[in-house]
Amino acid sequence: MTSWSALVVDDDAGIRQSLRLCLEADGARVLGVGTAPAALEALDRARFDLVLLDLWLGKESGLEAIPELLKRQPDLAIIVVTAFATFESAVEAMKRGASDYLPKPFTPDQVRAATRRALESLRLRQRLADAEHQLEQAGATDERFDGESPAFRSLLKHATKAAAADAPVLVRGESGTGKTALARWLWKHSTRKDGPLITATAATVDDPRKLEQANGGTLFIDEVGDLTPEGQSAVLRFLDERADVRLIVATSHNLEDDVRAGKFREDLLFRLNVVTLQLPPLRERAEDVLALAHHFLARTAARQRRPVFELAESARRAIGTYTWPGNLRELRNAIERAVISSPGPRIEVDDLGIPPAPEAASGQTGEVALGADVSIELLEREHIARIIARAPTMEAAARTLGIDASTLQRKRKRYGLT
Numbered sequence: 001m002t003s004w005s006a007l008v009v010d011d012d013a014g015i016r017q018s019l020r021l022c023l024e025a026d027g028a029r030v031l032g033v034g035t036a037p038a039a040l041e042a043l044d045r046a047r048f049d050l051v052l053l054d055l056w057l058g059k060e061s062g063l064e065a066i067p068e069l070l071k072r073q074p075d076l077a078i079i080v081v082t083a084f085a086t087f088e089s090a091v092e093a094m095k096r097g098a099s100d101y102l103p104k105p106f107t108p109d110q111v112r113a114a115t116r117r118a119l120e121s122l123r124l125r126q127r128l129a130d131a132e133h134q135l136e137q138a139g140a141t142d143e144r145f146d147g148e149s150p151a152f153r154s155l156l157k158h159a160t161k162a163a164a165a166d167a168p169v170l171v172r173g174e175s176g177t178g179k180t181a182l183a184r185w186l187w188k189h190s191t192r193k194d195g196p197l198i199t200a201t202a203a204t205v206d207d208p209r210k211l212e213q214a215n216g217g218t219l220f221i222d223e224v225g226d227l228t229p230e231g232q233s234a235v236l237r238f239l240d241e242r243a244d245v246r247l248i249v250a251t252s253h254n255l256e257d258d259v260r261a262g263k264f265r266e267d268l269l270f271r272l273n274v275v276t277l278q279l280p281p282l283r284e285r286a287e288d289v290l291a292l293a294h295h296f297l298a299r300t301a302a303r304q305r306r307p308v309f310e311l312a313e314s315a316r317r318a319i320g321t322y323t324w325p326g327n328l329r330e331l332r333n334a335i336e337r338a339v340i341s342s343p344g345p346r347i348e349v350d351d352l353g354i355p356p357a358p359e360a361a362s363g364q365t366g367e368v369a370l371g372a373d374v375s376i377e378l379l380e381r382e383h384i385a386r387i388i389a390r391a392p393t394m395e396a397a398a399r400t401l402g403i404d405a406s407t408l409q410r411k412r413k414r415y416g417l418t
Contacts, residue, residue, distance in 0.1 A: 004119060005047070008032040009039040009062065010054040010081065015104075019052055019081075022111040036065035043072040050118055052102070055082035055089065063089075066096040074305060077118040081106075091343045099307055121307040145178065145185045147288035151280035155182075162275045163189035168239070170224075170272045171250040173279030175389055176329030179250035182279060183220040192217050192246055205231045211238065214245045224272070225253030225264060232265045239271050247272075282324040282331065292328065293319050296335040297347070307344055314349040317357035325386040355381060381415040388412070 006028045008019045016032035023030045028050075033039050036057055042048075051069060053062045062080065070076055080093040083104040090101050099121055102114045147153070162169050163186045171179045180199075187197045195217025200210045205221055219238075221227075227235065239247070249272055258264035282289060293311065301309055311319070315338075324330050338351035349356050355378055384401065391397035398408040 003027055003029065004049045005029045006031075006050045006052065006115070007039060007042055007048045008052045009036065009057065009065075010034065010052070011057045012054070015054070015081070019111065022108045023052075023115065025108070026112050026115065028115075036060060036062065036068075039065065040068055040072060043069060043076075047073060048076065049122065050077045050079065050115060052079050052081050052115075053098075055080055055093075055101075063093060063096055066093070066098060070097045070305070075122065077122040079114055079118055094306075094343045097305065145181045147285055147291070149280075149285040149287040151284045152288060155277065155280060159186060159277055160189070162186060162277055164191075165275060166191065166246055167274045168247040168249070168272055169275045169277060171248065171277050171279065173250070173252060174281050174327055175252045176327035177279040177281055178328050179252075179279060180220070180222060182277065183218075183222075183248045183250060186248055187218045187220075190218065190246065205234055211243060211245060216244055218246045218248060221247070221249040223251060223253075224249040225251040225255055225258055227264075229265075232268050236265070236268055236271065282327045286320065289319055289324070289331070290316060292331060293335060296332045297339065300332075300336045300339045304339055306339055309339060309342070309344055309347050312346045312348045314356060315347050315352055318349040318352060318354055321357040322354045323382060325382070325389040327389070330385075330389070380411075384408070384411055384415065 004027065006023045008016050008023070008030060010016050010019070010032070011034045013034070016034070020030045020032055031042055031046075031048075033042055034057070039051070039053070053065065053069070055062050057065075066078060069078060078098040080089075080098045080101040081104060082089060082101060093101055099118045100114050102110065147156075159182065169183075169186060171182055173179050173182075184197065187193060196214060197218045197220060198210055198214040199220045199222060201222055204210060205227060210219060221235065224235070235247075235249075238245075253264075255264050255269050255273075259266045259269055282292075290311075297309055297311070301307065319331075326333070334352045334354060335347075337353060338347045342348070342351045384397075387400050388394070388397045391400060394408060395405055398405045401408065403411075
């Protein structure tokens with residue numbers, strides 16, 4: 001192994017010496033201290049790759065020091081050393097930011113195995129963090145814009161043609177389907193890719209600085225269906241000015257219905273509806289769901305400074321069969337919740353907060369739909385999830401469902417809905 005540095009924090013001088021010998025034999029530079037304040041002082045003076053931290057430092061809990069250690073060096077790998085190894089203490093250590101734990105008494109081989117696991121996880125996190133930084137510098141988002149499903153390949157075919165044109169593009173799709181990611185993809189594959197991509201919302205669309213910033217590039221207006229009458233007039237003025245800016249707008253609304261209801265200007269819809277791209281919901285992209293889940297898993301683990309996770313078979317089946325009414329946003333949130341709450345290294349279906357695969361639920365099979373061979377409970381969860389995904393607020397969702405907001409909150413908690 002290449003040279004690396006370790007900090008041993010244990011109030012027992014004999015343990016510190018034993019760990020020092022093990023780590024130095026594996027190529028480490030080692031400093032040993034006996035208290036948490038001394039460990040924090042050491043981290044203020046020098047950088048370390050790894051900390052081996054005793055669970056109890058005299059009468060003080062070593063777990064209490066973990067957040068402060070990570071505050072000083074966020075990319076630190078921490079192994080908790082304990083003579084009282086229990087599942088509960090291990091879970092608590094992981095929740096606070098530790099990457100592993102080592103039970104006492106330990107052998108040199110156990111020390112080497114634990115430290116090598118932690119260092120490999122640390123290096124992988126660093127590589128993922130570097131890749132994430134590069135993606136962010138390039139303007140990428142968490143949502144990857146690729147896939148192998150027929151629905152997505154069809155969208156990509158039309159998006160390629162739309163990117164080459166310089167006409168306004170109207171991106172339609174349910175909430176959470178990745179409309180912002182598509183807008184970014186269109187910009188990066190357009191003749192204006194060397195110019196800026198400026199995003200405006202309903203609250204900022206009439207800010208003249210947005211137009212100035214987007215000069216020579218692309219202006220993206222998110223949720224154009226939420227524009228006030230004044231905002232809609234501002235967009236029409238923008239189109240009439242023929243500025244050197246390409247316009248991309250996105251909506252989860254049915255704008256034709258909004259026109260009939262008097263909420264959206266018909267002349268503006270005509271001007272925007274030059275090139276239309278319809279993003280498919282995630283339930284129509286069955287071939288892409290697991291790849292997207294693994295993508296979110298890697299990105300979230302890197303951000304949370306957690307070891308690399310894998311999906312248990314039960315989780316894979318559930319992800320593949322669930323219809324994801326909240327689309328990519330719901331999938332990403334489920335993965336993030338699982339990474340934060342799971343002790344690792346494997347994510348189970350219960351960590352995701354979604355129903356198990358139908359075949360695993362009392363022998364039921366088939367799609368969760370009206371008349372399908374599924375339970376009333378599973379059908380109710382699916383219906384509530386879809387209403388929440390469409391509704392602008394929880395109060396509106398409760399009105400649609402015919403229940404009060406507190407009842408909806410209880411059902412959301414019961415079904416693990418975001």
